[in-house]
Amino acid sequence: xLLKDIQFLDDATRPAIPxxxxxxxxxKLPGQHLRMIHDHLRDNMVVLGRLIERAGEGKASVxxxxxxxxxxxxxxxYRRFGTLCGQYCQFVxxxxxxxxxxxxxxxxxxxxxxxxxxxxxxxxxxxxxxxLEKLIDALIALADAPGRDNFDDAVSVFRALETVLLxxxxxxxxxxxxxxxxxxxxx
Numbered sequence: 001x002l003l004k005d006i007q008f009l010d011d012a013t014r015p016a017i018p019x020x021x022x023x024x025x026x027x028k029l030p031g032q033h034l035r036m037i038h039d040h041l042r043d044n045m046v047v048l049g050r051l052i053e054r055a056g057e058g059k060a061s062v063x064x065x066x067x068x069x070x071x072x073x074x075x076x077x078y079r080r081f082g083t084l085c086g087q088y089c090q091f092v093x094x095x096x097x098x099x100x101x102x103x104x105x106x107x108x109x110x111x112x113x114x115x116x117x118x119x120x121x122x123x124x125x126x127x128x129x130x131x132l133e134k135l136i137d138a139l140i141a142l143a144d145a146p147g148r149d150n151f152d153d154a155v156s157v158f159r160a161l162e163t164v165l166l167x168x169x170x171x172x173x174x175x176x177x178x179x180x181x182x183x184x185x186x187x
């Protein structure tokens with residue numbers, strides 16, 4: 001099972017979120033922006049999950065898949081990147097790279113509590129990226145040898161990624177959303 005060794009799905013293992021006394025509504029705006037970015041990822045996961053379920057039931061044609069994914073943020077440059085997964089992986093990777101290089105170090109400088117949160121979020125990024133790579137491998141295997149076993153493997157990896165990514169996004173928003181504006185760290 002893909003999720004058995006991933007401890008961060010248990011919120012008790014995540015660093016506590018410090019209080020930010022006197023935070024203003026204006027200071028909360030960068031966190032709301034972060035949530036909007038994450039909402040695109042969530043929306044895309046929902047659409048892909050539904051398509052996978054329908055495909056597994058034989059209820060989604062290639063034309064339907066193309067039509068229903070055409071407007072997804074992650075596939076806006078679908079033809080340029082070649083694959084749906086490739087686009088999604090690039091979007092997630094780009095988002096996480098910005099956080100890892102710019103946002104998390106700035107937060108870590110604020111206090112030991114925010115350093116612990118930044119370190120944890122970076123560790124979670126590694127898990128997300130590992131699952132993205134596994135999904136690519138599973139989809140390649142499915143494309144090379146279509147069949148129930150390869151389809152089930154791809155679905156299993158997708159569901160693991162979905163669980164991990166949604167958990168990560170929620171914790172990240174709660175842990176750093178307000179801190180971004182409080183410490184004047186740009187998103």
